[in-house]
Amino acid sequence: xxxxxxxxxxxxxxxxxxxVPMPLFAANDLTCLRGERLVxxxxxxxxxxxxxxxxxxxxxxxKSSLLRMMAGLLRPFSGGMxxxxxxxxxxxxxxxxxxxxxGHLDAVKPxxxxxxxxxxxxxxxxxxxxxxxxxxxxxxxxxxxxxxVPGRYLSAGQKRRLNLARxxxxxxxxxxxxxxxxxxxxxxxxxxxxxxxxxxxGGGIVVVSTHAEIAIPxxxxxxxxxxxxxxxxxxxxxxxxxxxxxx
Amino acid sequence: MNRFLRLVSRDLRLALRQGSDxxxxxMFFVLCVVLFPFGVGPEANILARxxxxxxxxxALLASLLSLERLFQxxxxxxxxELLTLTSLPLEAVVFAKVLAHWLVTGLPLIVAAPLLALLxxxxxxxxxxxxxxxxxxxxxxxxxxxxxxxxTLGARRGGVLLSLLILPLYIPVLIFGAxxxxxxxxxxxxxxxxxxxxxxxxxxxxxxxxxxxxxxxQAIE
Numbered sequence: 200x201x202x203x204x205x206x207x208x209x210x211x212x213x214x215x216x217x218x219v220p221m222p223l224f225a226a227n228d229l230t231c232l233r234g235e236r237l238v239x240x241x242x243x244x245x246x247x248x249x250x251x252x253x254x255x256x257x258x259x260x261x262k263s264s265l266l267r268m269m270a271g272l273l274r275p276f277s278g279g280m281x282x283x284x285x286x287x288x289x290x291x292x293x294x295x296x297x298x299x300x301x302g303h304l305d306a307v308k309p310x311x312x313x314x315x316x317x318x319x320x321x322x323x324x325x326x327x328x329x330x331x332x333x334x335x336x337x338x339x340x341x342x343x344x345x346x347x348v349p350g351r352y353l354s355a356g357q358k359r360r361l362n363l364a365r366x367x368x369x370x371x372x373x374x375x376x377x378x379x380x381x382x383x384x385x386x387x388x389x390x391x392x393x394x395x396x397x398x399x400x401g402g403g404i405v406v407v408s409t410h411a412e413i414a415i416p417x418x419x420x421x422x423x424x425x426x427x428x429x430x431x432x433x434x435x436x437x438x439x440x441x442x443x444x445x446x
Numbered sequence: 447m448n449r450f451l452r453l454v455s456r457d458l459r460l461a462l463r464q465g466s467d468x469x470x471x472x473m474f475f476v477l478c479v480v481l482f483p484f485g486v487g488p489e490a491n492i493l494a495r496x497x498x499x500x501x502x503x504x505a506l507l508a509s510l511l512s513l514e515r516l517f518q519x520x521x522x523x524x525x526x527e528l529l530t531l532t533s534l535p536l537e538a539v540v541f542a543k544v545l546a547h548w549l550v551t552g553l554p555l556i557v558a559a560p561l562l563a564l565l566x567x568x569x570x571x572x573x574x575x576x577x578x579x580x581x582x583x584x585x586x587x588x589x590x591x592x593x594x595x596x597x598t599l600g601a602r603r604g605g606v607l608l609s610l611l612i613l614p615l616y617i618p619v620l621i622f623g624a625x626x627x628x629x630x631x632x633x634x635x636x637x638x639x640x641x642x643x644x645x646x647x648x649x650x651x652x653x654x655x656x657x658x659x660x661x662x663x664q665a666i667e
Contacts, residue, residue, distance in 0.1 A: 272527055273667055296533035304524025310463040311456075322452045323532040365528075 223248045224269075224373060224404050229278035231264045238264050239426040242278070244419075246406070249399045251415045254408040256423030262408035263302070265423070266375045269406060270300045282373075299324075299366035300375045305358040306365075309351035313337065313361050316350055317368055324369025336364035340390050355382040367394060372403050380411040388413060449534045450542050457546030460519075467512045471551040472558055475508035479562045490567045497566035498627035501576065502583075504562075505555050506616050509584060512551045513591035513612070514598075514605040516543060517662065521599050527666055536659035544585075544592045544654070552584035568631075575630040575640075579623040582643045589647075589654035590615050596661035619646060 222245035231238040238261035246252050254262040267273040269280065271287065271294050280287040287294045307316055317333035326332040337343050340360045345353060353361065359382045366374055374395070380388050392414055395405050407413060461467050482500050486492055520526040520543075529539050559580055560573050568576070594612035598604035626639030 270531060272530065292533070292535060295531045298531050300528065300531055302524055302527060304522075304527075306524040306528050308460060308523070308525070310460060315459075319452065319456050320528065323449055323529070323534065325533070 222246060223250075224280070224282055226269075226280040227278055229265070229268065229280070230276045231261055231268060231273070232276040233264060237428045239423060240428060242421075242426040244421055246404050246419065248402045248404065251395070251399060251405040251407070251418035253415060253418045253420045254406065254423060255420055260423035260427060262423055263377050266300070266377045266406065266408060267302075269373070270298045270375050271295045272300070297371055298373050298375060299369075299371040300377075301362055301366060301379050302377050303381075305362040307350040307353065307358045307361055310349060312347050312349055313342075313353065313357075314346040316361060317364055320365045321368035324371065326369045329368075332368045333364070336367035337361075339367055339394065340364045341386065356384060356387065359383055360387055363391060363394070374398060374403060374405045376405065376407045378408055378410065380409060380413055449532065450538050453529070453534065453539065453542040454546045454549075457543055458549060461546065461550040467515065468550045468554060471508045471512045472554040474511055475504050475555050476558060476562065478504035478507060479566065482566070494567040494569065497563055497568035498572065498576070498631070499624045500566060501559055501562055502579075502620050502624045502627075505559070505580060505584060506587060506613075506620060508555060509551060509587040509591060510609055510612060510616075512547065513588070513595050514608055516547055516592060516595040517599050517665075518595075518604075521665065526662065530662070530666060536662060537655040540592055540596070540658040540662065541655040544588050544658075547592075548585050548588040552580075552588055555584060556580045568627075572627050572631045575627050575636045578636075578640060579626045579643060582640065582647055583619050583623045586619050586643070586647045586650050587616060589650040590619075592654050592658045593661065596658040596665065599662070599665040619643065622646070 225243075225245040227243050229242040230240040231242075238259075242265065244252060254265060256262055264273060268275055271291050282294060282297065306320075307313075311319070314330065314333050314337070317336060318329040321332045321336070322329035334343065334346060337346055340363060342357060342360050342364075345357055345361070348357075350358070350361075359379075363379060379391060383391065388411070395407075395413075395415060398405060405415070405418075407415065407418075479500055482496070483493060486496065517526060520529065530536055532539075534542075556577060559576055563573060563576055564570075591608075591612050594608045594615075597611065598608045601607055622639045622642045626636040626643065629639055630636040
């Protein structure tokens with residue numbers, strides 16, 4: 200999927216002549232406080248256009264909190280993020296409209312058909328012809344046959360595919376996927392991998408938290424354990440290193 | 447603007463397909479009013495005297511009844527988070543949802559009110575003012591209620607909390623709503639009451655979406 204009219208259309212090397220190469224999406228010393236508990240501290244990352252970041256860590260290590268923070272749903276206790284050099288906090292609304300977020304909830308309305316559900320989100324995301332792009336997205340995820348099925352009759356896996364179809368139905372440069380493979384079958388994961396690869400080819404960024412096997416070639420990994428309070432450094436962890444993520 | 451209308455039309459479609467919210471509010475309104483002749487007795491003069499107040503109190507309670515669910519469904523299924531991630535400002539999201547809520551629950555009340563006034567033996571001369579006050583007053587109720595609905599989001603027994611929070615704020619609307627009808631029935635002009643009601647609406651129009659959006663941001667975190 201290609202993005203028109205945004206800076207990420209430039210290939211990464213187009214900015215090579217600028218004095219300091221700037222990653223597209225970066226964070227500096229993020230600290231997350233939930234209630235009175237410090238979830239993680241001094242977390243930094245940098246992702247370039249077309250890059251991917253995989254969040255790894257046990258339950259409760261703050262993967263979801265970090266994704267919500269990246270989406271602008273959660274305010275960092277300290278530290279900040281930047282997009283294309285501009286601090287995200289200077290225009291939070293603009294940042295939110297750059298984001299496609301897939302959380303644990305599928306946001307499927309039981310009384311609307313799959314296509315109506317999808318078309319609504321497509322139109323909110325700015326798709327020119329919501330019904331058309333909804334149908335195209337369903338086809339790409341291999342479920343065109345559920346188009347007219349009301350949300351309440353969809354299985355967990357179908358709801359998940361519908362939620363993932365939402366991010367295909369309207370363009371946004373930053374995909375934040377929180378355990379996207381939950382409830383998906385093998386074929387579904389394959390289609391998701393394909394969609395992620397295509398999104399990155401178009402210059403988009405993907406951040407995924409996962410326990411299951413999603414092959415994302417060339418993705419950076421971020422071990423949440425390293426930023427836990429009183430962290431023990433992770434063995435062989437190198438933040439700068441591009442490594443294939445294949446669990 | 448396009449996104450705003452899309453959200454309104456989605457909410458209307460949801461309300462019409464589920465059907466319950468709209469019918470429950472108006473049925474509650476009717477039943478509430480119908481109870482009074484049984485409790486107070488069938489004395490026509492007494493009923494005519496209290497008609498304006500009874501209809502307004504019932505409208506208040508009916509509006510409150512459905513407000514609890516204003517953001518609840520979207521909050522529970524994750525839609526609310528996604529709505530905050532669209533380029534539509536959260537204030538506009540709140541306003542769109544209030545507008546849809548009023549179209550579904552407020553408008554039927556206005557339609558049903560003259561019938562109930564007839565039932566309570568209200569002088570038909572008061573009907574235009576009755577409809578006028580409800581037309582200005584019920585949007586105000588929905589707007590004020592949206593603040594409470596957003597504040598109590600995620601709270602257990604949010605409905606009870608909502609009533610305690612919002613009913614006191616409804617008092618000015620009740621006073622001027624019922625007052626306008628009483629004034630016109632006793633031969634005075636209803637204009638000052640209507641102007642004050644209008645003032646409340648004009649104040650609530652920008653303030654309620656703003657406060658509601660702030661409360662929603664808190665609830666989503």
